[in-house]
Structure formats: structure tokens, C-alpha cells
Amino acid sequence: MDLVVGASESTINSLVGKLGSLLAQEYALIRGVRGDIQYINDELASMKAFLLDLTQDDHDNRKKDWMKQIRDMAYDCEDCIDDFAHRLPKDSNFSGKCCCPWLAALLYDLWTCWPRHEIASNIAELKVRAQLIADRRMRYGVESPKGRESNDSSDDVPGYDEIAEDQLPRREMTMKEPVGTRTVMEELEKWVENKAVKDRTVASIVGFGGVGKTTIAMALFNKVMKDFDCRAWVTVSQNYDEEAVFRDILSQIIPDYNQQDSYENTERRNTEKCIPGQFKRALQLCRRHTPTTQHDNSGRSKLTSATTVKEHLQEKRYIILVDDIWSAETWKQISRCLPDNNRSSRIIVTSRLRSVGAACYQSEKDHIFSIDFLCDEDAEMLFKQSVSESKCRNDGDANNLSKQNQKHSDKEIIHHGELWRRCGGQPLAIVTMAGLVACNQNKPTKYWDKLCKRLPARETSVTEVFDKQVNSLTLEGVKRILDCCYNDLHGDLKTCLLYLAMFPKGCKTSRKCVTRRWIAEGFVTKKYGLTEEELAETYFNQLLRRKLIRPVDHSSNGKLKTFQVHDMVLDYIASKAREENFITVIGGHWMMPAPSGKVRRLSMQSSSSKPGDSTKGFNLSQVRSLTAFGNINQLRFQEFNNRLIQVLDFQGLKGVRDKHMNHICKMLILKYLSLRGTAITEIPPRIGKLEFLETLDIRETDVEELPENVRKLKRITSILGGSKNKNPRKGLRLPEEKRKKQQLQDKEDDGMKALRLQDNEGNGMKALRILSGIEINKTTAVESFYLLTELKKLSIYKLSIEGPDKIQIFEQLLSSIEYLCSCGLQTLAINDLDSEFIESLDKMSAAPRYLVALELSGKLEETPNWLQKLHTLNKLTLSVTVLRTGTLDLLSSMPLLYSLTFSFSGAKQDNDIVNVLEKNKSQSDGEIFVPKGFKSLKLLRFFAPRVPKLGFCDNAMPALEIIEMRYQTFEGLFGVNTLGNLKGVHLREEKLGEKDEKTINGFLLDDLKYSTEELQVAIDHTFITY
The missing domain is CATH 1.20.120 (Four Helix Bundle (Hemerythrin (Met), subunit A))
Structure with missing residues (x-):
């Protein structure tokens, strides 16, 4: 509380x-x-x-x-x-x-x-x-509060219009060029494109915090990455973790790296299962006494990540963006693992410290770019642009506002002109102030006059970074501006913002993870006629509009997927949280002293794997929320009061094993449990004692089945399992219970197992809203799904249904899905490689009219006839087996469709799939034509072993911004010049067998490169084996 x-x-x-x-x-x-x-x-x-x-x-x-x-x-x-x-x-x-x-x-x-x-x-x-x-x-004379002015309350309840506006998420796919950086960008582009310099060269971008170093580096990276074989972007920050940094690089330069790790680790465990017990113990004993390097959760040696990066890049032209380095020594450690291969490779480094820039400057071919504060003209332009963006939900609305309502906008912004002038030309201060203005459009002049008096006066000083006089803003000035933005938030929103101090600097944080944790902490409750989930999304969108958090990655539906908090904003909110004993951080870069009071929310950010006394001097008896990064060896479970912990987040934590579940199952009021990406293999039956549990996240683990007692979790709202990144996908089996045998020969009670979603009293998981990553097989009583009337998302990763009862199970599953859709199911995903269940979806008597996202993967030969009736659908994924001109004609009139994907998620190329693709191509006269329509579509993707020739007609997909393709064989892409809004094309060619230097057809590249000067084309080559 x-x-x-x-x-x-x-x-x-x-x-x-x-x-x-x-x-x-x-x-x-x-x-x-x-x-x-x-x-x-x-x-x-x-x-x-x-x-x-x-x-x-x-x-x-x-x-x-x-x-x-x-x-x-x-x-x-x-x-x-x-x-x-x-x-x-x-x-x-x-x-x-x-x-x-x-x-x-x-x-x-x-x-x-x-x-x-x-x-x-x-x-x-x-x-x-x-x-x-x-x-x-x-x-002691604590006086009663003075009367408030009606227009000067930071804790006013937000109005209906504000709530309604923030319910609608901003959808984006591309980035804009930063304001006031054209000269620097041109110089950086010349440095990158100078292929006469064959050596690996480094450009360091240095400057005061908040002047836009990362924004400039990212804009450059996105603009030039198409010319490189390999590219990666990593954030280092003060708490440098070598292993994490290089594994992040590996995941970007070798797209299937993590999947290969998981496959090798799974194969090793499956092999061990076949070994008799006595031999297995002997094998474990031998391993214990054999000198080895430390291993992480994936089973790979900790020392091989950097080596693998160096070996993979040795013969490639690469570009690496290393963001936010805090010491010259850190740069030297990273630099040693990035080869100088005489292929015109480039490295971009950002830092606040000039000493880091000097360490990067090792030859005349390297460069140091000092970023200054913005001049008045650029500062005003950035302020206007940021206000327009915060008022609108997408780029199109922002453009319309700037063109159609320019006079009104100018008049309004002139009224606030003194605000941006007080920001001293610092982009961070300008955009946060713009967010405040955009969210307070109805405030009177008196409010803004009072606000200006609280802001820092403009100063001209000598900065340590640039050694010259500029219109600067001191750290104290930034703090005063952030104070104004923070105090303008209403109470609940302040609490949600301060909670972000739980995450380390430079951390890419999941939007869904944060909103679920806000709910579990009790910061968000039902009000304004909204559920907890809807209100949490609204609060998140408010923080985004106010520019207090910045987007990083977007999902295929355009919604924000991950975000970051700027270092200076994070420093500010961490200081606030520390003052109020709201959050305590151990390790990492904060260097917090032990609090004088009891710890309520603990974030352990040390990367050390050695048991230590990091919690010495801390009173942990009242910890309610525990988040750990690094290694579980830092924790001593006996120091915590298990009866009080409500939130436990161990996502990606190294060293987590099945034995730790014994401690976790004693946390009786636990509401949020994330074990995602850990090495656990089993959930014990004692999980049923956690009667208050609302979220269980075990994605990307080796947990294959939930225990029977999970049905006792009456408050559970989200069960997240399976591994989406594996190929084929790995599903989580639901709990099973043996039926009593009445007669040995009775076919209905012959020992078969059936899912039970309720206990003997009829209670059970009726509050479930998300059921993701599950596997359906013949032992699953799919007829019980109809009990989950609150379900909003159902994601089936695997269907394994065979035998004489196959038709009956199909009918029961179809009936349950149809009933759930009538109750308000919004997201349905079915990955069916073998059972052919998705073919039966066409038999649904009523269209699932509430769906906003639909995925049908597998051997689908005909699209359901109700598909064109889904007028609220914004994200659609279909099997590539239905890719034909007729299918595109059917979909072209869907009014809100934002993302369209054709894919096949099989582990290897199937001859049947190839035959279907050839048949579809012949039915379309050898070429698939994209008809006019798709007025809202911004993302088009094809993930398949073979992609036929594609041609775009006039007026087809007028809003399309991104085309992504992953294939082994691709016959061509034509008519790209008709796509007036297209910003980028990303091609990933997967080749069988050993490495082959053969490139994509030249005619394809020419057609793309000459379609428009601003089109960004990125090409990747990966090599796969079966």
C-alpha cells in the first residue's frame, strides 16, 4: 500500500x-x-x-x-x-x-x-x-493544507475524454529522422559509406545526457544497415555484463542462435532420460569432478559467446551499435571481440564521457562526434512535432494535424513558447515538456504562467563535454523540469511510473509484463467502467504520450512491445522511489545504501553468480515484491517472509532449478509468478496451494505439462507456456486426471485421461482470460473449454490428435471454440501441422465477430468463408498454403487489417506443402497479384520455404510501410514502385547445407533499389541444416 x-x-x-x-x-x-x-x-x-x-x-x-x-x-x-x-x-x-x-x-x-x-x-x-x-x-505543528485552486491539482481524477483517448494505443512501424541533426547525420553517413576505407572504423557520439545521442545513433543505424551483412544494436550501461551483451549480439547476427541452443539442450536431456538411474548418477558424478567452464541456462559455455561473435563476423561486413558505454575499459573489452577484417565494417559507440570517445579514437580513420544542445529554431520544431505526436494515435493523424490545423496549432504553441525556451535546447527536456503540454490542452493561461516560474531560467555556460559556451541546461535544471512533469501526474500514474525503477538501466522492458505486474501490486483496480487490464493499458499509454518512456520494439499489430526509460528519467524516478522507501535496489549501478526502514519491493540487479552478503543490513521481513536479475545464488530465501510476497519475477534468471519451487510454493499470497526463460523442468503439485495466483508465466522453459492441482487456482487469469521460437513450436500440456475404472472393458472408462478445469465443487479456473502456448491431444477433454467464458486469448501451439476418436474430438473442440468466440474471445491462434483440424473451422455456424487477432498455421487449403465478416480484425496470420490471388481478393476489403502474414511453421520443408504452393501458383497464372484495397495495412510478411512471384496492382495497399520475407526460394517482387508509402523491405534468405556465397537474384535487387530513393532494403543470409 x-x-x-x-x-x-x-x-x-x-x-x-x-x-x-x-x-x-x-x-x-x-x-x-x-x-x-x-x-x-x-x-x-x-x-x-x-x-x-x-x-x-x-x-x-x-x-x-x-x-x-x-x-x-x-x-x-x-x-x-x-x-x-x-x-x-x-x-x-x-x-x-x-x-x-x-x-x-x-x-x-x-x-x-x-x-x-x-x-x-x-x-x-x-x-x-x-x-x-x-x-x-x-x-509539532503540521498545519492543515491550504485550499487548492480548481485548475492546479495534480491528483485530479482524469476525465472521460482522457481515459477514452488513452485506451486507443498508438500504432507505429517506422522511425522518423531526429530534429536538428541533419549536419551530423550527413557526416556520419559519409563515414559509413566510405568503402575506400577497408579497415574497421569506429565513430563515437558523445554528449550531455538527454541531448539525443541514442536517437541519432539509432536513426543512422536504421538508415544504413541495409548495406551490411550483419548488424546488431546493444545497450551496455554502467552495469556491464559481458555475457549478456554478446549473447544479445549473437541473437541478432545469428537469428536462430537461441533456438539452436534450446534444441541441443533438449536433445541432451532427452538422451539422459533414456539412461538407467545408476548410470545417470555415475554420469553426473563424472561431470561434477570434470573441470568445465560455467554454463548458462542454454547449456553453452559462458566463454564462448564473445568467441562465437568474433568467429561469425570474421568474414562479414558488419555494423554494431554499442549504446551507453561508461568506461574506457569496457570499450576495450568489447573491441577485442569485434574483428578488424578489412571489409569496411563500422562500429557506432555512444557515451556521456569524452574519455570513452578518446579511447575509441585509435587512428585518423576513427571519428568523434560531439552532440550539442539544439538551437532555438530546432528546439521549437522538436517541441511542435512532439506535441502533435502526443495528441495523435498514429503518424497519419499527426501529419493531418500539422497540415490541416497548422494555424490553430501554431497559435496554441506560441502561447507555450516560453516553455520550450526554458528547456535549454536539450531534446529530453523538450519532448517531456511537450508531453505535458499535449496532455493539458484545456489548462488556462494562469496555470502555464505558474509553471514557467518553476522552470529553470536559460543559462549560458561552459560544459565539460564540449569545452565551449552553449545554451545549456544543468542537471538541476533537468530535475526541475522532470519535477513539473511528474507532479502533473495523478496519484495512480505516479505510482505506476515509480515502479519502473525496478528494472535496470538500458533494460528493454515488456509492456505486457509491466501492466500485469501493476495489477498484481494493486496499483490498478476496476474503475471508469474498465477492467484492470484495460485501465493498466490506459495508464501505460498515458506515460507513452507524456514521453516519460520511449518505444523500442513494436509487435506486428503495431502496438508497442518493449520500451525503455531514459537514463536521466530513470535516475529521477529511482531517487523518488528511494526517498519514499518505495523500491530498494541491490547491485547494478544505483549503489543504494541500506534503507533505514523495512524493504517492501526489492530489485536485485547483480550479475555475479557467487553467493554473497549483498542483502546484509537489509530488513527483508516485509518484502512484498521480488525481482531478480543475474543469478539466483544472490538470494537467501530464508531471509524473506513467504507469507507476504505477492510478486516474484525470475525471468531469465540463471541457476533456477526445480528445487527452488519448494520455496516458491510456500508464498501463499503470491499473485504474479514469472519463471520465463529459466531451467525449470517441472511444476510441482503444491502449486495448487497458491490460491491467489493470477499470472503464471513459464514460457521458454522445459516444463511440458501442468500438474493436476493447477485447477485449484480459482483466481488465475493468465497461463503462459510453451516455446514459440522453437521450430516446430513446443506446447504445454494441460493437467490430466485418470478417470475411475468401472469396468476394464468399458471403452469410455478404460484409463483414458481427461482435463478437468473444475474441482468436485464445480469451481475452477473460471477467471482465466489468457491461455497461451498449450498442446491439445487425445487426452485433453476439450469439451470443458466452454467453462472458460472470460477467456480473451486462446493460443494452441500444437495439435496431436489421432486415433478413432479424432472426429469426435474435432467436433468438441470446434464447438468449444465457437462458444468462446460468442462470449468475447479476441485472439485465437491455432498451429496445426498434422491433424488437419483447421480445415474444420469453416463449419462454424457463426463468425467470431469479436476477434481482433487470428492465426491459422498449418496445412490449410481453403480460408474459412466467414473470414471477410471479421470487421474488427487488425492482425491476421494464415498458412502460406492459401496464398493465391483469390485469397487476397477476399481479404482486401477488411477495413481495420493492419498486419497480414503468410507463414508455415514446420520444422522442415514438406513435399506436400511445396505441391500445394505449386498448385496455387498455377491457378494464378504463375504470379500472385495483390489487388487494390487493404486501406489500413502497414505490414506484409511471408515466412515460407518457397514464395511465388508477387506483383502489386495500382492502388494496392496504399498505407503499406514494411515488407518482410523469410524463404529458401523466392521468384520475385514486382510493382513495388506503386507502393507510395513503403519505407522498408527486409529479406532473409535461408540456404540449405554449407555456406554459399550465392546472392539473391540481381533483377530483384534492382527493382527494389530503384523504386524510390528512401526505400530501406535489408538482406540477411542464414544457413540451416536438417
Whole structure:
């Protein structure tokens, strides 16, 4: 509960709600306790009202100390209530086991006598603390808050229009060239394109934090990467982890690298399963005493990542962007593993430190570019552009605003002209201020006049980086600007922003991961008629509009997939979080001292694999949220109170094994559990004890099946499993239960297993909203899916249905899917390589009208006849086996279709697939024509062993921006010059067998290169073996 941090309304309401529930439990309370709880409840409500009336100017040292006391008391109160709720068994547990009610009540009183007296004593102490805190305010003169002005409240409830606007996500596919950098960009482009220089050369971009170094480097990288064989972008930051950096590079220069690791590791484990027990123990003993290097989760040697990078790049022309280096020594370590291969390779480095730039400058062929603050003209242009972007949901809207409403926009921005002038030409300050302006369009002049007085005055000073006079902004000036942007947020949004300090600098953070964690932490509750998920998305979109977070990667539907927080913004919110004891970080780059109070949210960011005393001096008994990066050896589970932890995120954590599940299953109020990318292989049956669990993420692990007791998770909303990146995909089997055998010869009860989504009382996983990455086979009782009426996403990675019951299972599965679609299913994905189930989808009696995303992969020969009726669909993936002109005609009229993909996800090229493709091509006279239409489509992708000749007609796909292809054989792409909005083409040619220097057909390259000067064409070559 976070009373002080952002005056978070949702979290204090959660505590008041718990107190109210406790008062309603007649059986649980003893004499005298009810009055104490009522007193604490009333005091907290009054304190909340007092704090909400405080303005930012009212926060003097006395008020801050008093607020801290309220927060600590509320923390302890919440812990006491949760301990009360979980130490006392429910009365129904006794009455259900006893036929005599009065005897059951007597047994319950005797069984719970000691815990109830102990908790009563704790509540009495909390009541005294609440009284003392109230008295202390009067004794030390903590005055009542001044009256607020109606237009000057940062904690105003957001209006309906604002909520409705932020519900609609911004969709993007391409990046714009940064403002005010044309000269620098031209010089950098000349450096890159100078092929007369065969040596590997380095360009270092240095400058003050927030001047746009990374933005410039990324714009250059995206513009020139088409000319290189290999390309990668990595963020280093202060906490340099060599292994993580080079594995990130490997994942980009060898696209299937992680998949190969996983395959080799799985094969090794499968081989071990076949070894008898005594031999297996002997093998493990031999390994234990054999000198080896350390291994990570994928099974590869820790020392081979950098070596593999060097070997792979030895004969390639490559470009590598190394962002945010903080020491010359770090650069030297990275540089040694990037070969100088006499192929005109290029390395781009960004850093705040001139010493790093000097270390990169080893010859006259290297360059140092110092980035200055923007001049007034560029600063104004950036401000206007950023305001327009924040007001609109996509680039088209922004362009329309700038063209159609230019006069109105100019008039409005002139009114705020003093704001951007106070930002000192620093791009970070300008864009965050633009976000504030865009989100407060209805504020009166008085508000902006008062805001200007809080901003730093313009200064001309000598900066340490540039050694010359410029219109600069000091670190203190940046902090004051961020203060204004932060104080403008309403309470819940402040809390959500501060929570991002849990993640390390330079970390690419998943949007979905963050929103799920906000919900589990209690920062987001149902309001404004929205569910928790919808409101969390709304809050995220508000932070994005306000430019407090920056996008990194987008999904194929255009929505933001991952994001980063700028270093200076992250420094600011980490400082705020530390002041309020909201988040504690151990390791990494923060160097935080041990907090004086109890730790509530802990982020462990050390990359060391050695057990240490990093938590020495920390009181971890009240930790509610634990996030760990690096290695699990840093943790000592005995230091934590398992009864209080609600959020546990071990994603990608090294060293996590099945034995650690014993500790995790003791965390009885756990709501969020992520083990994604760890080495666990099994979920124990004790998982059923985590009755409050809402999210279970076990993607990219070796867990193959869920235990039977998972059906006891009545509050579970998201089950995420399987491995999407494997080829073929790996699915997660649902829990199975043997039916009782009534007769050995009875075919219906002959030991077959069936899924049970509910227990004997009819309860179960009815709250489930996301079921992703599952495998359906003959032992799965698919008829039970109809119980999941709240389901919004169903993703089936594998269908293994054979035998005499195949038709019956098909009918049951189809009936369940049709029913779920009628209940509001929004995302349906089915990957069917062998069973031919997807062919039966055409028999659905009603179109799944609520779908926004549909994926049908496998041997699909005909598209369902209801497909063109899906008017809300924005993302569609179909098997390449239906790629023909007739299919494109069918889809061309879909009004909201944003992304269209034709793919085949088989592990190898299938002769049947090839024959179907040849048949489709012959039906289209040897060439697939893309008809006019597809007015909203921006992304077109083809992932298949063979892609036929494609031609674009006039007026086809007018909004298309990106074409992506991955193939072994490609016959050509024509009519590209008709695609007026096309920004980029990415081709990945997969070749069988050994490396072959044969390139893509020359006529194809010519057609692409000469279609438009601004078209970015990137070509990759990968070599695969079967």
C-alpha cells in the first residue's frame, strides 16, 4: 500500500477494503478487536483525505516525516491483516468436515485461539501507533493544507475524454529522422559509406545526457544497415555484463542462435532420460569432478559467446551499435571481440564521457562526434512535432494535424513558447515538456504562467563535454523540469511510473509484463467502467504520450512491445522511489545504501553468480515484491517472509532449478509468478496451494505439462507456456486426471485421461482470460473449454490428435471454440501441422465477430468463408498454403487489417506443402497479384520455404510501410514502385547445407533499389541444416 507515493488512491482503498472485510468476519474476531479495527479504518480514511488535499508546495520536512510515519504504519497494518487472513482457516473448512455445527464452532475456536489472541495484540499496538501519529501532527505543528485552486491539482481524477483517448494505443512501424541533426547525420553517413576505407572504423557520439545521442545513433543505424551483412544494436550501461551483451549480439547476427541452443539442450536431456538411474548418477558424478567452464541456462559455455561473435563476423561486413558505454575499459573489452577484417565494417559507440570517445579514437580513420544542445529554431520544431505526436494515435493523424490545423496549432504553441525556451535546447527536456503540454490542452493561461516560474531560467555556460559556451541546461535544471512533469501526474500514474525503477538501466522492458505486474501490486483496480487490464493499458499509454518512456520494439499489430526509460528519467524516478522507501535496489549501478526502514519491493540487479552478503543490513521481513536479475545464488530465501510476497519475477534468471519451487510454493499470497526463460523442468503439485495466483508465466522453459492441482487456482487469469521460437513450436500440456475404472472393458472408462478445469465443487479456473502456448491431444477433454467464458486469448501451439476418436474430438473442440468466440474471445491462434483440424473451422455456424487477432498455421487449403465478416480484425496470420490471388481478393476489403502474414511453421520443408504452393501458383497464372484495397495495412510478411512471384496492382495497399520475407526460394517482387508509402523491405534468405556465397537474384535487387530513393532494403543470409 502506497499512501505517500503518488497518494495512490487504489492502494489505500485496497487496505480500507481489507479492514472492512475483516470487520464483517464475525467468527474471526475476539472481544475488543472490532473497535480497534474500526478506529484504524477511520483514522486511515481521514489521513488519506488530509494527504490528498496537500499540494506539492505544502510538502515541507515536517509533513514529509509525518507522511513517512503514516506509510510505515499502513505497511505494518496491511501485513497484519494479511497474516490474520492466512493464519486462520476458514470456518467452512471445519463445518464441512463435521456433522454437528456447534461442535464445529467449538473446534474452530480452540484451534484458532492462540493466533487470534496474537493478532488482537498486534492490532491493539497499531491502534496506539495511529493515535500517536495523529497527536504528533498537532504537537509539532503540521498545519492543515491550504485550499487548492480548481485548475492546479495534480491528483485530479482524469476525465472521460482522457481515459477514452488513452485506451486507443498508438500504432507505429517506422522511425522518423531526429530534429536538428541533419549536419551530423550527413557526416556520419559519409563515414559509413566510405568503402575506400577497408579497415574497421569506429565513430563515437558523445554528449550531455538527454541531448539525443541514442536517437541519432539509432536513426543512422536504421538508415544504413541495409548495406551490411550483419548488424546488431546493444545497450551496455554502467552495469556491464559481458555475457549478456554478446549473447544479445549473437541473437541478432545469428537469428536462430537461441533456438539452436534450446534444441541441443533438449536433445541432451532427452538422451539422459533414456539412461538407467545408476548410470545417470555415475554420469553426473563424472561431470561434477570434470573441470568445465560455467554454463548458462542454454547449456553453452559462458566463454564462448564473445568467441562465437568474433568467429561469425570474421568474414562479414558488419555494423554494431554499442549504446551507453561508461568506461574506457569496457570499450576495450568489447573491441577485442569485434574483428578488424578489412571489409569496411563500422562500429557506432555512444557515451556521456569524452574519455570513452578518446579511447575509441585509435587512428585518423576513427571519428568523434560531439552532440550539442539544439538551437532555438530546432528546439521549437522538436517541441511542435512532439506535441502533435502526443495528441495523435498514429503518424497519419499527426501529419493531418500539422497540415490541416497548422494555424490553430501554431497559435496554441506560441502561447507555450516560453516553455520550450526554458528547456535549454536539450531534446529530453523538450519532448517531456511537450508531453505535458499535449496532455493539458484545456489548462488556462494562469496555470502555464505558474509553471514557467518553476522552470529553470536559460543559462549560458561552459560544459565539460564540449569545452565551449552553449545554451545549456544543468542537471538541476533537468530535475526541475522532470519535477513539473511528474507532479502533473495523478496519484495512480505516479505510482505506476515509480515502479519502473525496478528494472535496470538500458533494460528493454515488456509492456505486457509491466501492466500485469501493476495489477498484481494493486496499483490498478476496476474503475471508469474498465477492467484492470484495460485501465493498466490506459495508464501505460498515458506515460507513452507524456514521453516519460520511449518505444523500442513494436509487435506486428503495431502496438508497442518493449520500451525503455531514459537514463536521466530513470535516475529521477529511482531517487523518488528511494526517498519514499518505495523500491530498494541491490547491485547494478544505483549503489543504494541500506534503507533505514523495512524493504517492501526489492530489485536485485547483480550479475555475479557467487553467493554473497549483498542483502546484509537489509530488513527483508516485509518484502512484498521480488525481482531478480543475474543469478539466483544472490538470494537467501530464508531471509524473506513467504507469507507476504505477492510478486516474484525470475525471468531469465540463471541457476533456477526445480528445487527452488519448494520455496516458491510456500508464498501463499503470491499473485504474479514469472519463471520465463529459466531451467525449470517441472511444476510441482503444491502449486495448487497458491490460491491467489493470477499470472503464471513459464514460457521458454522445459516444463511440458501442468500438474493436476493447477485447477485449484480459482483466481488465475493468465497461463503462459510453451516455446514459440522453437521450430516446430513446443506446447504445454494441460493437467490430466485418470478417470475411475468401472469396468476394464468399458471403452469410455478404460484409463483414458481427461482435463478437468473444475474441482468436485464445480469451481475452477473460471477467471482465466489468457491461455497461451498449450498442446491439445487425445487426452485433453476439450469439451470443458466452454467453462472458460472470460477467456480473451486462446493460443494452441500444437495439435496431436489421432486415433478413432479424432472426429469426435474435432467436433468438441470446434464447438468449444465457437462458444468462446460468442462470449468475447479476441485472439485465437491455432498451429496445426498434422491433424488437419483447421480445415474444420469453416463449419462454424457463426463468425467470431469479436476477434481482433487470428492465426491459422498449418496445412490449410481453403480460408474459412466467414473470414471477410471479421470487421474488427487488425492482425491476421494464415498458412502460406492459401496464398493465391483469390485469397487476397477476399481479404482486401477488411477495413481495420493492419498486419497480414503468410507463414508455415514446420520444422522442415514438406513435399506436400511445396505441391500445394505449386498448385496455387498455377491457378494464378504463375504470379500472385495483390489487388487494390487493404486501406489500413502497414505490414506484409511471408515466412515460407518457397514464395511465388508477387506483383502489386495500382492502388494496392496504399498505407503499406514494411515488407518482410523469410524463404529458401523466392521468384520475385514486382510493382513495388506503386507502393507510395513503403519505407522498408527486409529479406532473409535461408540456404540449405554449407555456406554459399550465392546472392539473391540481381533483377530483384534492382527493382527494389530503384523504386524510390528512401526505400530501406535489408538482406540477411542464414544457413540451416536438417
